[in-house]
Every structure is written in C-alpha cells, then in structure tokens.
Amino acid sequence: MLSNRTATLFSGLTLSLLMLVSPAGLAETEKLKPEEDQGNTAREIVSKLEMLHYNKLKVSDEMSAGLWDEYIDSLDPTKSYFLASDINEFRQWRTELDDDLKAGNVDRGFEIYNRYRMRMSDRLNNILSQLDKGLPDFDFTKDESMALDREDSEWPQSISAADDLWRKRLKSSVLNLRLTEKTDEEIRDLLVRRYKGQLKRLGQQNSDDVFELYMNSLTKLYDPHSNYLSPRTLENFNMSMSLSLEGIGAVLQMEDEYTKVARLVAGGPADRTGKVKPNDKIVAVGQDKEGEMVDVVGWRLDDVVDLIRGSAGTYVRLETIPTGGDGSHRTITIKRSKVKLEDQAAKKATFEFSDGEKNYKIGVINLPTFYIDFEAYRRRDPNYKSTTRDVARLLDELKEEGVDGIILDLRNNGGGSLQEATMLTDLFIDQGPVVQIRHANEQISRHNRSRSRAMYRGPLMVLINRLSASASEIFAGAIQDYNRGLVVGNQSFGKGTVQTMAPLKEGQLKITQSKFYRVSGDSTQHAGVKPDIDMPQLIDSDEVGESAYDTALPWDRIHAVRHAKYFNLKDMIPDLVSKHEQRTAKDPDFIFLREQFQIQRERADRKAVSLNEKTRNTEREKLNEQLLVMENNRRAAKGLEPYESFEAMEEDESENTEPVGGPVEITLEDDPVLNEAGYIMADFLGLKGRKTRAPQVANF
Template sequence: MLTNRIATFFSGLLLTALTALPFGALAAEDALQPEDDHGGTAREIVGKLEMLHYNKLKVGDEMSADLWDEYIDTLDPTRSYFLASDIAEFRQWRDKLDDQLRAGQVTAGFNIYNRYRLRMSDRLENILSQLEKGLPKFDFTRDENLLLDREDSAWPASISEADELWRKRLKSSVLNLRLTGKTDEEIQDLLTRRYQGQVKRIGQQNSDDVFELYMNSLTRLYDPHSNYLSPRSLENFNMSMSLSLEGIGAVLQMEDEYTKVARLVAGGPADRNGKVKPNDKIVAVGQDKEGEMVDVVGWRLDDVVDLIRGSAGTYVRLETIPAGGDGSHRTVLIKRSKVKLEDQAAKKATFEFSDGDQTFKIGVINLPTFYIDFEAYRRRDPNYKSTTRDVARLLNELKEEGVDGIILDLRNNGGGSLQEATMLTDLFIDQGPVVQIRHANEQISRHNRSRSRAMYRGPLMVLINRLSASASEIFAGAIQDYNRGLVVGNQSFGKGTVQTMAPLKEGQLKITQSKFYRVSGDSTQHAGVTPDIPMPQLIDAESVGESAYDSALPWDRIHAVPHAKYFNLKDLLPDLISKHTQRTAVDPDFVFLREHFRLDSERADRKFVSLNEMAREQEREDLNQQMLVLENRRRIAKGLEPYENFEAYEKSESEDTTAIGGPVEIKLESDPILNEAGYIMADFIGLSEKIAKTPPQVANF
C-alpha cells in the first residue's frame, strides 16, 4: 500500500438501513472456502520467504499483526465496507495468523474476505435498488465536503454513520458525472450498468483469487516486488513474457477501485501518443473510434487488460482522469500496435548550442530501454540487436559528424538487461567494476565489470528523471562515481533490487534475493541516483518511485571498491549550476513547468473535495484560468500568439496523435529539459580547461 495513498472511491454506492439479514445479497452457502492445496502452498510460501528473501524476516507475532493490517487495508483501503464491529471481531486473529500459516491454515483470511464480499454485495444491491426508482435527489447547493483520504479514519461505528458516508460518496459520484456534461438519465444508466457489472464479477470470484490476495498481503510485507502468482496469474504472466506485446504498451495496476497507469512501455503506442501519463486513472474503455465506452471502475485488473488489449492496427479509446488535474475526464484515442524492438532502439540527433563565447555541436542519444534480442544472441547471430551494439554504432557516427560532446538521455528508461547496462558503461570508461550485487546470503558479487578501453572519451552527460530505474540507475551511478560525466535531471526511481522466480507446487513465487550497490558502496535502492544538477520536478516523487512504497527495502551502504576518477567535476559544478540557475529563472518554459507542478501539487495535497456544484464549477474555472494564464505568459515570452480562451488551449492539447510508424524524433522545441541540458553541456565544454588533463587515478578509500 502506498504511504500517501489518496482514497479513491466506487463512484456512487448508497448504504440504506440493513435488513434483518446481516449481509444482504449473498447467502452463507455462497461463502468461498480454501481449496485442499492452499494450506500446503501457504506453508511453502512462508518457508521460501524466510529462507530465500533478501530481507530475512521471520513470520512471527509481529508479522502476524502487520499481515492483519495489510490484508484488511488491501480489501478496504477507504474504510467504507467493514463496520467497526467487523474489525473488532477480526481482532481475534491479529496475533494468530503466523501460527495458522505455519500450520497450513488460511481460514482466517477467507473468513475476513467473505465478510468483505458480503458487505460489498450488500452495498451494490442496495444502490441498484435505489437506482431502479431513479437517481436520488441531491442538494448540490449545500456546502459540504467529502474526505478524500480515509486511510487513517475510524471505521463506521453504526449503520447510520455508514449511511452518511455512502450518501456523500454517491453524491460525489453523481456530481463528478454531472460536471462531465452527462444528464441525470445518462448518469442513472451508467451507474446501473457499473454496479450490475460489479455484482457479476463478485459472483465470478473463486477461492484461488482469495488465496492469491491473502498471500500477496504477506509477500508485500517483505518488499513491494515480491509476489505470489497463482496458476492462472502465472499463465497470464508467461503469456505476456513470451508473446509479442500487442496493445497500447502500458503497465497497469490497481489502486483502490481504479485501474491506474503505472508506467508506459518505451516506444509503445501510449508512449508515442503522449496523452496518457503515469498515475492517470482509467474509468472507461471503448473499442474502435466510435464504439460504446464501457465503464471499468471496480473491474478486476486482468479484465481491464483484456478489454484494452487487441490486434495491431485497431483502435481503442480510454476515458481517463488525468493525474494532478481537476477530476475532469479526458478521452484518448490510441492505435494499437506491437511493441517492436526497433521502436525501443537507441536513436541520435545533433544540435548546436553556445556558451556565449563559442558554439558547440552536441550529439544526443536517446535510449528508451536496455534491450537485447536474446533469441538472436543465443543462436549466435553475428548481427543480433542490443543496446550496446546500437549505441556503439551511433557513437561512431557522431564522432564522424564532429560532435564536441554527447548527452545520453535515459529519461523514462525503466531498465532492462543488467548485461547491457554493464556493457554500455564499458563504452565510456576503461577497465573497472560497474556494479556490486549483494545476495541474500551476504555474499557480494563484483563480476559485472568494464573490460575494455573506453570507446568514447569526450565530454559526457547522462540525463535522468523519476522514471529512470534499475539498469538506468546502475549506468548513471557508475558514470557519476567515476566522475566520467555529469548526471543531470531528477532523482531516479530507486529500484535497486533483483527478483527471481521460485517454483511452488501450485503457482510460483517472485522473490527479491539481491540488491544493487554502486562502486562507491551506495545502494541504488530507495534513494536512487541524485543528479549533479537538478531540473524542475515534473513527476511527483511522493507518489511515483520506490520510496512511495511502505515496504520498500531501505537505502544502505557497503564497502566501496577501488575505481578511477576521471575528471575533477566538483570544481566545475558551482559555475555550471550558477549559469543554469540564471538561465532557467527567466526561461519561459521553465517558469511554466515550475508553476504547473506547483498547481498539481496543491491539488494533490487536498484533504477534502467540495460537494457543492457551484463551488466545484468555480474551482474548475479557476484552475482552467490559471493554466491559460501560465500558457499564454509562456507563449508571449516566446513570441507566440496567445490563446483566446481555455477552449482553444484545450483543443490544441487534445489533437490526435495516434499516428504510428517508428520512434518519435528527438525534438528540442517541445522538450525544454533536453534543450537546457544542451546549454549545460556547452558550458561544461567551455569550462573544460579547468578539468585536470592527467590520466585517471584510482581513488583512495
């Protein structure tokens, strides 16, 4: 569970007074029961976690309490289904779950889930009975608020208290839909179909679903990247790993009742489209350009994925709630395609930048991921495609073009092959260690080394952001530790762990067994790589990144290993930072980026949302006006024609960008971060006479 989880809700469930039946729609005989193999699998999972996981935690009384908390919070993160009396009843198991799991008993997990399932079913049936009579009449002129984050709220103590919570939730749902322009009849129809679908999916749940949910509440206590895959989930996982990706190229996850975009696959349709961003919530999916939009709030994740996935060349429409927006919806048209290796391949461009005295030609290499064609590599194809081979070719081309320096752009690069990260580093440094790996048994491996003389020895910059992770962090960290080049951008993701698959009799366990460390001894875990020169923050580090997870393994250090120090960059940084600060303080694009992020942060920090329609409309109008003022201020400063109104600005932002046909070109005019990185590189080269020209020396520790 995220530390800063913002509670998002089923759009409109109403709790009326419970009837004499304690749990409404589902009868006792509908309760789900453990399968015969679940007990043995639970014992296996406990044993492998204790024996193999890097964290070396024991399943005891303290973990029993943590598991109890995690499981209940996973089921009901908004504290809206269970009553306080339910929680009081469940406390009988709070310190006993560890003993039960060791004994192969999972009935407590099923009992808690069945209560949740019955409570949820009752909510759905009650709201459907209300909707049969028409949409409830709410007073949208009344000044009242809905608490957004109920993570620390008390559980409803009574039916009347729960009634009031659900009344506000339904009112908020109806208001949200009214603000999208829907009529009462359309809202009633949409909500009816939404909850009918959810009732159907409740009935389709089986015992394996419950067991997987319970076991993953346990694995998350070890770290967020360890999880149990049931036979069904394992089949889907293997299919996604073995088949060509066909769809939109997005990694999705559940957050409360919403499907959320976790990250975009580099070079995929959604990435090239540019209108879908991490943390956007998907509320509806439509097929083709005109197909009916199907509401997916409350759907299972795999069902949403099935709806989005489709044949290459077809279209899908996503109705999203953009992250950091005002809650309004946006519909994005995306043309599905296969995510091809060539779409993720490194590409280059050259640009000219001046430091005020001289003009320099700067080469830019964009690297979306660390890739290798393993199949071609295994069959010893001499022309197999890989990151290192492609970058080496591009380096030769850039040297022939006479570039004065090179920027390696790793923004949004989520990682990939460790072998490629090591070999890529080998292109820029002489022989030496690249990364240390400490395993669960405390042994440290230092076999990942640069083994050749550097291919490129000129000025180098690595550009990173919050979505640069794993292999990207290994490469950037090595370049920084060797003082080989500048690291510019934002603090990286902080994914510094390695997972392996452990077979079980039923399913498999993905388990964290190792941790990455830089040659300096610093872990890349949790803290990531801190840039030498920071750029404006565009992605909220509170909600995106390893540090956003409660159970993320901590940052720590081990012994450094001897490594070279190439340049005395420390003495250059004050001048470089000063020039960068002076430029960006008045640069129209950077002023816009900083103010835009400030507005997003203010909205993300809200504790309540108004249920007064006029107040909400005014909030939207104020936000739209603020965005228009920011954009027009930017445009005027750049000599561009300002927009007449927000509608004109919005239209320009939503123009169709569904064309496919290869990687996006590297363009400076739409990328102020890269543009500024070019000026920093020009300053870096211009100040190069201050860099010691002596050969690299091994650092002393």
Template sequence: MLTNRIAALFSGFLVIGLLSTTALAETEPLAPEKDQGSTAREIVGKLEMLHYNKIKVGDEMSEDLWDEYIDALDPTKSYFLASDINEFREWQTKLDDQLRAGDVKAGFEIYNRFRLRMGDRLDNILSQLEKGLPAFDFDRDESLELDREESQWPTSISDADDLWRKRLKSSVLNLRLTGKEDEDIRDLLERRYKGQKKRLEQQNSNDVFELYMNSLTRLYDPHSNYLSPRSLENFNMSMSLSLEGIGAVLQGDEEYTKVARLVAGGPADRTGKIKPNDKIVGVGQDKDGEMVDVVGWRLDDVVDLIRGKAGTFVRLETIPTGGDGTHKTILIKRSKVKLEDQAAKKAVFEFSDGKKSYKIGVINLPTFYIDFDAYRRRDPNYKSTTRDVARLLSELKEEKVDGIILDLRNNGGGSLQEATMLTDLFIDQGPVVQIRHANEQISRHNRSRSRAMYRGPLMVLINRLSASASEIFAGAIQDYNRGLVVGNQSFGKGTVQTMAPLKEGQLKITQSKFYRVSGDSTQHAGVKPDIPMPQLIDAESVGESAYDTALPWDRIHAVPHAKYFNLKTLIPNLLTKHNKRTASDPDFIFLRDQFKFESERADRKHLSLNEVMREQERENVNQRLLSMENRRREAKGLEPYKDFEAYEESESEEVATIGGPVEIKLEKDPILNEAGYIMADFIGLADKASKAPPQVANF
C-alpha cells in the same frame, strides 16, 4: 494504498501483486481449496529462507499482516463496520501460527465478511437507482473525504449509509460536470454497479488466496509477489513478446485503474495525451464502439478490454492527473512494441556557452534491450543496446561532435548485462556494479573489460522514471566522475528478484541488492543528479520511496575505481550558470508553476459536493492553466490563447500512432534543451580535464 498489482499491456512489463478490492466473488461463502494450505506453508518457508531480509514470520508480522490484508480489501474504510474490525481482532497475533500450520481460513472468513458487506452495499445502491436518480441537494455545503487513511470505521449501518450517500452524490456530480443528463447518469451508474456485483459473484478461491498471500509478501518488500496459476500464465505471456496493446503499465488504485508509466515509443506514449497517474474510467473499442465504464473493475478485466490485435483502435476515457476532473477521450492505435521502436536513436544540435558554439550529440535510450533469441542463435546481427549505441557513437564521431548527452529519462531498466556493457563503452577496465545476495556474499563480476570507445565529454540525463539498469549505468558514470548526471532523483529500484516454484503457482522473491562502486546502494535513494532540473513527477507518489515496505538504503565497502574528471571544481560554476539561465526562462518558469499547481491539487483532503462551488473550482483551474500557458507563450513571443477552449483544442491535436523511432526534438523539450547548454558550459570549462589520464581513487 492499493498500488501493488501492476499489469502491462505490452511484452516484457508485467509485475503481479494485489488484486483489486472489487475482485470477483461467488455467491456462496468461499473456502480454501485442497492445496492452498500447503502452498501457504511453502510461501512462508521460502520467504524466511530465501528473501534478502531474512524476516521470521511471528506475532509482530501477524499484526502487520492483519492490518495489510484488511487495508487491501477496504482501503477507504467504506465496507467494513467497526464491529467487524473488532471481531477480526481475535486473529491479530494468530495468523502466523495458522500459516505455518497451513491454515488460511481466517483470510477467507475476513474476505467473506467483506464480500457480504460489499454485496449489501451494491444491492442498496442498485435499489435506489432502479427508482431513478436520487434527488441530491447540490446546493448543500458538504464535502467528501478524499483520504480516509486516518479515519475511523463506520460504527453503524446509518454511518456507512451517510458515507455512501456522499460517494454516490460525488459520482453523480462528477458526471453532471462532464455534461451528462440525469437519465444518462442513472443508466451509467446502474451498469457500473451491476458490473461490480457480477464480478463480485464470480470471485473464486484462487483470487482470495492470492490476495491474502500477497498481503504477506508485501510485508517483505513491494517487489516480492505470489503468482497464482492464472497470474503466472499472464506473466509468462507478457514476457514472451507476444502481447499487443497500447504500451502502458497499469495499476489498481482503489476503485480506479491508473497509469503507472508508459513505454517509450509505444502507442500510448505517441499520443502525447497520457501521463503517469492519469485514471482510466472508460474503454471503447474501435473509433465508435460503446464506451464501457470500468470504474470499480478488476485490473485484469480492464487489461483484457484494452489489449487487442495490432492495427485496431481503442478509446480510453481518462481523468488527467492535476486537472479539473474533466474526462478526456483518447484514440489509440494498438500495435506491438517492437525492439526497433525502443531502439537507441541520435540527433545532433548546436549550443553555445556564450563564447563558442559546440556540436552536441544526443542519444536517446528508452530501455536496456537485447534480442535474446537472436543472441542465443548466434545471429551476428542481433540487436542490443550496446551494439546500437556503439554504432551511433561511431556516427557521432564522424560528425565531429564535441560532447554527448545520453538521455535515460523514463528508461525503466532492462538487461543488467546491457547496462554493464554500455558502461564499458565509456570507461576503461573496472567494476560497474556490486551485488549483495541474501547470503551476504558480494558479487563484483559485472565489470567493464575493454578500453573506452568514447572518451569525450559525457552527460547522463535522468528523471524519476529512470530505474534499475538506468540507475546502475548513471551511478557508475557518476562514481567514476566520467560525466555529469543531470535531471531528477531516479526511481530507486535497487533490488533483484528471482522466481521460486511452488506447488500452486510461483513466488517472485527479492534475493539481492545493487550497490554502486562507491558502496552506496541504488535502492530507495536512487541516483541524485549533480545538477537538478525542475521536478515534473511527484516523488512522494512515484518511486521506490513511495512504497511503505521498500527495502532501505544502505552502503557496503567501496571498490577501487578510476576518476576521470575533477567535477567538484566544475559543478558549482555550472550550477550558477544553469540557475541564472533558467531563472527567467519561460519554459522553466512554466514547469515549476505547473508542478506546484499539480502538487496543490494532489494535497487536497476533501472534495466539495456543492455544484456551484465545484463549477467555480473548475473555472479557477482552467483559468490558472490558461494563465500559466499564456505567460509562457507571451514571454516567448507567441500569440496567447483567447480562451481555455482554444488552449484545450491545441492540446488535443492529432499525434502519430504508427511505429518507428520517435524523433528527438528540442522545441517541446525544455529539459533536453537546457541540458545542451549545460553540456556546452561543461565542455568550455573542462576541455583540458577531459584529456587527462584517469587516476585511481584513494580510500
């Protein structure tokens, strides 16, 4: 899948990788530039010498590179012909030798053939559209193959023509189902394909070289990337805290731009209308500017359209994941994602275990942050995760809470230093994380060095988007038996990258792996909760394990560490109470039904091109969504929606887009609400155990 070039519209979140397959190209055949051969040799040398995996570039990797590069260019097998692929086979076992010699001509020759095929295809489509919208038979019972990974390359131009006939027909039908008239559809598609042709003609040598080199780096792992000078400039700009936009991480996915994740507290997150895996198909400036179709656009160019000055508005036309394919338009007010917007915040709620009520403090932590500039200036008031959480803990102590939930859902990580120091607030002296480097040396310098500030009942709430530093903290709390970990299996990002300079650009390279004090790696497997919650995000498409070349899970020796609670005796009882409570809970029934429904939709292999069938499918989708929501509402004593339009209207109510921390609420967060009841049960069962002194684990 084409999911390797990730860009962010906010400061501090930019991962550079693969260019979109609709990247720009010049009209003349592209050729390597002077220094690209020596840069290729540098990249091969640094990968072999510095990468954690220590893999040598040889014939086997040459074959893998050949596959990866062709798949990166044409993942849907829609442009190349079988004869092209057969012709390219002469390079299958030679690419390694060529790269060592600084020869990248094969990569350019393959790309030039791709550019030729794509240019011919765009000319063909534009020629049809100039004569008017093709007269498709939407009564015909045929379908478009959605997943062509196992399909064969077209063996002839006529086979390719039929494939593209179906693709164009699908595009027309999708737009018809949104209510657009035929003339408007023709105009939109003509602009779309003319735009793709223009960007194809603008492609340059640096773009092709970056694409080819990143096909190589991805064979080592998904987080090692070659950054061309242009990409490096974007990367440095994003890390400078100077970008303004919507607060979303975007990635290329074939011809679409897809939302990878949202920044907690950012403008996109505040709308409540965008979710990971939603596709962005149009971008409009201000409240009434022209909506520009961005299907098939290069990711960089989509980012440039969405990025803008704080205080201005941008409109996104999206296809929501798991929906019926209907497009939605979302208005977002751009702003800087400031530290204070992502700062830790607290709330206090009351929960009962059926016998006694308890005051539960909730601390929401969107990221592991630190104001490095203020820290280096020795500003006594610099902001950081640990300082803010310590202040909130003091306030919660004054409010006499009985237990604390630390909410790390959607927390993609941040400062390792802060993850270590935060752990220090909850455990006494001891190791927090182990780091094994490419030279196999193991570092255990990240330790808790003080007595715990808070010693009471603790829960860590995680989900699939909790990654990196979040996993280090949650893993340490779990290994020390210091508190419960509740939610979903975390992302599994357990690797560390560093930047290596090159003659042209830089190489971001994986050199270390994180390991818990138990010896288990957080890589690939992530942190598994003691008490699981309903799955809301598909783990097969989101998370480290979704990458084909992700480094594997493994383990090293454990290090001695304390144990605070005998959780093994408590968890079975807590699970029984949790399962009994949620089996009939309307919100949990809805969440489970919703995930099942979205999974069924994601598993579709074909898309009907019959208009009546598609209309019926959309009606069935809408009715099922309405039925699930109304069952939930009726079970909660709420008035059901009369029809899908009323339900859809309620979902599109205005949500604030201004800055400031988001308030913690229970009414629209059944996961947090249930976590509160689990915590009440935990306190009731473990009140005595929480006061017992820690014991050193035996190995």
C-alpha cells in the same frame, strides 16, 4: 522491470435496510472456501520467503499483525465496507495468522474475505435498488465535503455513520458526472451499468482470487516487488514480458476503485501519443474509433487489461482523468500494435549549442530501455540487436560527425538487462567494477565489470528522471562514481533490488533475493541516483518511486571498491549550477514547468473535495483560468499566438492523439529539459577547456 503498488478497489454507495443483514446473510453455498492444495501452497510460500528472501523477516506474531493490517487494507483501503464491529471481531486473530500459515491453514483469510464480500454485495444491491427509482434527490447547494483519503479515518461505528459515508460517495459520483455535462438519465444509466458490473464481477470471484490476495498481503510485508502469482496471473505476467505483446504498451495498477497508469512502455503506442501520462486514471474503455465506452471504475485489474488488449492494427479509446488536472475527462484514441524492438532501439541526433563564446556540436543518444534480442543471441545470429551494439554504432557515427560531447538520455528508461547496463558502461570507462550485488546470504558479487578500454573518451552527460530505474540507475551511478560525466535531471526511481522466479506447485513466487550497490558502496535502493544538477520536477516523488512504497527495503551502504576518477567535476559543478539557474530563471518553458508542478502538488495535497456544485464549478473555472494564463504567458514569451479560451487550448491539445508510424525522432521542440541539458553541456565544454583537470586514468 515491473514495479507496482497494488490495492483493491470497488466503489459502492448508500446503505439502508440491507445492511441490517447479519454476517450469516449470504448463503453458505455463496461463501468461498479454500481449495485443498492452497494450504500446502501457503506453507511452501512461507518456507521460501523465510529461506530465500533478502529481507530476513521471520514468521512471528509481529509479522502476523502486519499481515492482518495489510490484508484488511487491501480489501477495503477506503474503510467503506467493513463496520467497526467487523474489525473488532477480526482483531482477535491479529497475532494468530502466523501459526495458521505454518500449519497450512488459510481459513481465516477466507472468513474475512467472505464478510467483505457480503458487505459489498449488500451495498451494491442496495444502490441498484435506489437507482431503479431514479437518481436520489441530492442537494448540491449544501456546503459539505467528502474526505479524499480515509487512511487515518475510523471505521464506521454504526449503520447510520456508514449510511452517511455512502451518501456522500454516491453524491460525489453523481456530481463528478454532472460536471462532465452528462444528463441525469445518462448518469443513472452509467451508474447502473457500473454497479451491476461490479456485482457480476464480485460473483465471479473464486478461491484462487482470494488466496492470491491473501498471499500477496503476506509477500508485501517483505518488500513491494515480491509477489505470489496464481496460474492465471502468471499467464498474464508472461504475456506482459513478451516482446510480441499486442496492446497499448502501458503498465497498469489499481488504486482504490480506479485503474491507474503506472508507467508507459518506451516506444509503445500509448507512449507515442504523448497524451497518456503516469498516474492518469482510466475510467472507461471503448473499442474501435466509435464503439461504446465501457465504464471500468471498480473493475478487476486483469479485466481492464483484457478490455484494453487487442490485435495489432485495431483501435482502442481510453477515457482518462489526467493527473494534476481539474478532474475533467479526456478521451484518447490509440492504435494497438506490437511493442517492437526497433521502436525501443537507441537513436541519435545532433544539435548546436553555445556557451556564449563558442558554438559546440552536441550529440544526443536516446535510450528508452536496456534491451537485447535474446532469441537472436541464443541462436548466435551475428547481427543480433542489443543496447550496447546499437549505442556503439551510434557513437562511431557521432564521432565521424565531429561532436564535441554526448548526452545519453535515460529519462523514462525503466531498466532491462543488467548485462547490457554493464556492457554499456564498458563503452565509456576503462577496466573496472560497474556494480556490486549483495545476495540474501550476504555474499557480495563484483563480477559485473568493464573489461575493455573505453570506446568513447569524450565529454559525457547522463540525463535521468524519476522514471529512470534499475539498470538505468546502475549505469548512471557508475558514471557518477567514476566522475566520468555529469548526471543531470531528477532523482531516479530508486529500485535497487533483484527478483527471481521461484516455482511452486501452484503458480510461482516472484521473490527479492539481491540488492544493487554502486562502486562507491551506496545502494541505489530507495534513494536512487541524485543528479549533479537538478531540473524542474515533473513527476511527484511522493507518488512515484521506490520511496512511495511503505515496505520498500531501506537505503544502506557497503564497502566501496577501488575505482578510477576521471574529470574533476566537483570544482566545475558550482559554476554550471549557477549558469543553469540564471538561464532557467527567465526561461518561459521552465517557469511554466515549475508553475505546473506547483499546481499539481497543491491539488495532490487536498484533504477533501467539495460536494457543492457551485463551489466545484468555481474551483474548476479558477483552475482553468490559471492554466490558460500560465500557457499564454509561456506562448507570449516565445512569440506564439495566445489561446482565446481554455476550451481552445484543450481542443488543440486533444488533436492528433493517434501515434504516427515509424521511429520517434529526437527534437528540442516541446522538450525544454533536453534543450537546457544541451546548454549545460556547452557550459561544461567551455569550463573544461579553461580549468585544470584532476589526474585522470583516461585522456580526453
């Protein structure tokens, strides 16, 4: 279930005489021009979007203005390359691009791109000219800062204003590298390689790249999950969807000049290290355990992917800037492997929990994704693997072990097969609807139903977080609407749309054609599933989730469908919440999680970064001391030895970053959320035995 926010990148630096070059500064032979068939493909894309997309957006002057805004932003999101004069010149086309597209004309998209390409080429050549003479003599004692987000900034009005902007960007790049304890010579060499690489890749851009970017600026107006895939991108997309993909098991996306981890493939090599997290930025990639680290800041996304991807059994090293940290870098060694179906398969464990009066045996089933071995299924292999078959087997085993209740852990489960989500729900409820699907023609399908009596009729909890998406939300929403079990954790991702692939003469169009609705009538789109009991937030919902996309389709509702109700959870939840809050208010792990997220949020809210070296060092020391105190307070409360220094803590956390072989076991160690979920389940079992239940369809 891919869902990525795309933005183009590239960094650059100071400006001087080369920026005086006129817009005609690039030779005509260097300018990119549309291929003959691209105009026809553009018309085909416009036609399919208007006819097939769920969002009934018509090609109009209003849409043209949106395309103009989106395209300019995708090229230069930091407002660092174009000048105000360029933007003013292009603004005359703002309401004319729709007419061009209907006529199969993409010339203006290429003209805008060629201006951007020229500005960037001038920038990079100028920087390299400066670096040939050594690092500029920056004054790092001066109190000045650089804006971190230029979304609301003005375009540079003059050459001198652009010069100052790029002076600060170069100064910031140098300071960031100085803070990693690199020497001036090392910094200069790294920056030379970085900008030469960017210049080389800029020269490798072709008309397909420009056309794809222009068309995706159009598709993004409809919703963030509709995309035009050029033949090259389509090949990479098909490879990423294959179970035989060899690499690290991560979905990457671009954010300004950085490659960022969007999500991890459950059970994949990166996930299994425990060190790679969503929103981490990848700044360098090295081959093998000791190969040279290649700086990838400003690289194209597919070029970074090509560098990371490799044969199973080989090693790759990622130098990352961890999200929420102090800006320092971490190097992680990962052994590439195939993302195997068995690594993503459901697994179980049992634990003992008490409500203070009685002990209960709780079964936990971890489900990383909704999977099915389609190849084995198609050849009618009676032993084909699937989510439902595996969970049914685990349920039988847990019932044999005499569990009192079951927690189904869907944290970080990005979805998968809709059929499996429906069939899995069938294991827990009697006959009834599971999900409603409204199509672009406004017809509503209710064919996805539970068709059998429930296999497991005991107490159930579903554990979700912000990375639980799509099929996970369908299952969790159905369990919640039926009052079949508790939903605990964080508000889920909110991806409630369905995409299909529409063939084109050149490439394909991934297009949103349907929308999911719960049996209650509520859409899972945008709002996701809200838990009955909240856990501490670990992922910033402003940065991750459907609501983070500007063009996400809105939440809405349709008519509910008749469905059963099981437990009378409404009367139980206040007592469960009260016990949960009392318990976690003094739990050292939960105190740590809340403090950690607060620091992460404060750093994300920063508007500017200081370019004063002493100030930056002071900020880093303060943050590191704060993190050390937090961790040592947690350790002291748990009877563990405190760390003597922040460096000792970092060294300990950096050890053993290679994933071990074999299935990842379910443990409570280092998983306070799962541990607390067990106590909530114990409380639920205790209350359930003392409270009167509502009339039920199933007997528990």
